[in-house]
Amino acid sequence: MGYQLKAMGLWVSTSLFLGAGVITGVLFVYGFDALIDAGFDFFTALSIVGLSSFLLLGITAAVLYRREGHVYTWQALKTRLRLKPMTGRAWLYTAIAYVVVLASYLGLLFTVRIYAEYFPLPQWYRIPADVSVVGAYGMILSRTLLVTVNVLCEEFLWRGYILPRQELAHGKHTWWIHGTQWACYHLFKPWEFLMLWPGCLAYGWVCTKTQSTTPGIILHFGLNGLGIVMVTLAVFGIIS
DSSP states (O other), rough: OOOOOOOOOHHHHHHHHHHHHHHHHHHIIIIIIHHTTOOOOOOHHHHHHHHHHHHHHHHHHHHHHTTTTTOOOOHHHHHHHHHHHHOOOHHHHHHHHHHHHHEEEEHHHHHHHHHHHHOOGGGSOOOOOOOTTTTOTHHHHHHHHHHHHHHEEEEIIIIIIHHHHHHHHGGGHHHHHHHHHHHHHGEEEEEEEEEEEEEHHHHHHHHHHHSSSSSHHHHHHHHHHHHHHHHHHTTTTTTT
């Protein structure tokens, strides 16, 4: 009690975003290939790399949280990470952000094809044509675990820990600074940058607008959860 939140300047926050992006990129670019060479199949290798990168973000959030002097109780976590109940206003803003994220991602999907015309996409991004997931029911559980770890670890670090401190430094400009930094975190897959940037801004906007991390968690689950739906449909042979 009595802890006063300190502002986080641009250089510190940028270093955290870009540093995490570099580590994630190394894991995907080199870690994935190493696992394939070691005999792991495509989806297992991708799951291991993804879980490793997201857990590192969660560990970073936990360490930074503790270094501020907080204890690991639900009340302390809820207060510091701004895990607030959703209000009608928060649901409205979250719905607006969801439309922006989904529309920008799908509307700018063509930029990936343009990128691929000039630069090869890495092996970890391309599902092999001869790989079938029909009947691989364990993939549904694996994907659900991956999405859950992804959402919670990212939201606790970016929107829960970093964003409130950025607000003290940048005020009304926080949402676009934060959103742009988060988009830059994804530069390990530059072909998706234009697709992700508007959505990243929407995350920053909705969480600063509501002063809560909860809309970010709901938004993230609502979007990444579509991947669970697609995997489930593929496992049951409904789509290929």
